[in-house]
Amino acid sequence: MRLPSRRTALALGAAAFGGLALPARAQAKKNITIAIQFGTSHLATTVADKLALFARHAKDNGIGDTSFTVQRVSGSPAINDGIFSGTLDVGAYGPTALLAAWLKTRGSFDIRGIAACNEAVLTLYSNDASVKSVADIKPEMRIAVTATTAPQAILLRMAAEKAFGPGQASRFDKQMVVLPHPDATVALISKAAIQLYFAAPPFISTLEASGKCFKVVDGNAIIGRSYSGALLGATSKFAGANPAAVATIVAGLREAMDLIKSDPAQAAKLYMEVEKTALSPAEVEAAIRAQTFTVEPQGMMAFAGFMQRNGELKEAPAKWQDVFFEPVSKGQGS
Incomplete structure (x- = not known):
């Protein structure tokens, strides 16, 4: 099967994002759906979901009546479709996909990052x-x-x-x-x-x-440096109407990451309860120990500069903070 060229893929991507209608004015949501993909890159979201950490922090942030549902999907097209249609509120992106979405949706959906999920080990x-x-x-x-x-x-x-x-x-x-x-x-x-x-x-x-x-x-x-593997992103419509939910997601991820670091064996057990793998518990634990989990985005500007120089991004952000919502945009990313 012949694959589309990089130029064709970029053109299709532009077409997919271009011409989008401006989102309607938002209201705070009571049921929030987060879509992630498969693999340990999304382990923190899995742990936060399994241990009801989002629910705990929602109560702390004054939105205890808000529920959080985590879904697993295959591929970024399904996430983009869900974000644009409103059936998904928060979706998982790679750093390059988030940069592309940020640029293509400025002035319409205005997709930006909520938090990083891990540092990549590709x-x-x-x-x-x-x-x-x-x-x-x-x-x-x-x-x-x-x-x-x-x-x-x-x-x-x-x-x-x-x-x-x-x-x-x-x-x-x-x-x-x-x-x-x-x-x-x-x-x-x-x-x-x-x-x-x-x-x-x-x-x-x-x-x-x-x-x-x-x-x-x-x-x-x-x-030449560490870089994020997976990140969670959303529209400005969602983030603007649900600042407490955004803060809740970040807090839930932080707590999950602390647990992953302190008890990788438990994290491996939780992962294996939701995803099928031929690996043994010890092998999954070893894979987890080899990763760093942080909400701070890493390497975004390195990717952006290269992509702009090679025609894969028409314009790079002036700074990494332009691509993220608070509170993470106030942190120590790159």
Whole structure:
């Protein structure tokens, strides 16, 4: 199956966000729906939901009669559709998707971030031991990413530019294959159609345990710093009408992150109660211990600068705070 080019994907993205009607005036909601995706990147939201932390902080913030429901969906299109239609109030975004949504919806839905969920641990793996760096990737090799505009794809472009010089960011674009994390994991281990895959936890643990896959490079080495993996975002209509709910979500995530740090075994148990995995409890716990969970956004400006320079973002924010609502915008992000 032929995949759309990066230029086509960007044009489609612009069309999806462009021409949106201005949202109607909002009122405070009593039932708030949060949509997340699969994987331990969203562990803090899972823990907060399972332990009723959102409900506890809602009471503290004077909105004890407000309920919070967490749904799991596959892919950002479903989240965007829900946010625009009003069936979802808060949705999970990667850093690159949030930047795109922020720019495309200014003056209409005005999507911005509520909080980060974690610092990413994205790592490029190969089932070919001869691939020691991105410079060893051959033209015939196929590279699995979750989307051609996802953080993994942007990191791959960063790595290409770093290895081959200016103007080479798109070097691997035609070699990208879009696959969900579970499918990419199976395909890489079985050597079915792909030779590389930009993986995320807990799928990294599965690749490592197979003994058939080899680390090429991780995202921190490419970008040169820590960076957010998942973030929660919403419209200004929602945030403006529900400031106590926004504060409740941030407080619930903070408490959940404290628990994850102090008791990763319990966090692993809670995760395995809601998501199917072939990993053992010990392996899930190890994947959790390898991550940092924080509400402070990281690396947003690094992504924005690269994306603007390479035509994937027409305009970068002047500062990371422009892309987030309070209280997180008053914090220590980057």
